[in-house]
Amino acid sequence: MRFDVGDRVRTQNRxxxxxxxxxxxxxxxxxxxxxxxxxxxxxDVRVSGSADAPKEELYTVRFAAAAVWGETxxxxxxxxxxxxxxxxxxx
Amino acid sequence: xxxxxxxxxxxxxGAIDVSDDAPGFHHEWExxxxxxxxxxxxxxxxNLDEFRDAIERMDPLDYLEASYYERWLHGIxxxxxxxxxxxxx
Numbered sequence: 001m002r003f004d005v006g007d008r009v010r011t012q013n014r015x016x017x018x019x020x021x022x023x024x025x026x027x028x029x030x031x032x033x034x035x036x037x038x039x040x041x042x043x044d045v046r047v048s049g050s051a052d053a054p055k056e057e058l059y060t061v062r063f064a065a066a067a068v069w070g071e072t073x074x075x076x077x078x079x080x081x082x083x084x085x086x087x088x089x090x091x
Numbered sequence: 092x093x094x095x096x097x098x099x100x101x102x103x104x105g106a107i108d109v110s111d112d113a114p115g116f117h118h119e120w121e122x123x124x125x126x127x128x129x130x131x132x133x134x135x136x137x138n139l140d141e142f143r144d145a146i147e148r149m150d151p152l153d154y155l156e157a158s159y160y161e162r163w164l165h166g167i168x169x170x171x172x173x174x175x176x177x178x179x180x
Contacts, residue, residue, distance in 0.1 A: 019144035
């Protein structure tokens with residue numbers, strides 16, 4: 001799936017047992033695409049040593065602090081670079 | 092499920108030193124580990140994701156006790172053993 005800047009997305013709540021670049025604190029969170037970074041080999045597949053891991057689009061996604069740490073969060077918003085397979089479209 | 096490296100948002104580890112004048116290496120061996128890893132990556136012995144994965148698979152207690160470059164050395168040794176390039180240590 002491809003996304004554009006401004007799209008609302010939700011991160012997958014995956015029960016990952018292997019290497020991934022989707023951190024636990026960003027699973028199942030709502031955010032917004034703020035930058036498209038291009039396509040790169042998916043780390044979750046490349047970890048097998050595969051030289052031909054599929055390239056996937058990478059995006060900078062911004063999450064409101066309250067969406068990550070809770071309603072009373074005082075921290076700044078969180079930005080993370082996440083691959084398309086980690087994301088689904090949100091309303 | 093998560094691995095021991097995935098501690099984002101967890102408290103109790105103390106403040107992170109973000110000063111620009113912090114030394115890159117605290118011991119000479121750390122620079123050697125850094126160089127060995129760069130060379131093995133460049134030569135295609137393993138890729139960066141394999142390296143990260145090898146560190147993430149560390150025993151959780153060992154992981155928490157290890158310094159940054161001790162984890163790197165563990166990752167290098169794990170991968171070289173798995174690929175049959177070194178024997179049991």
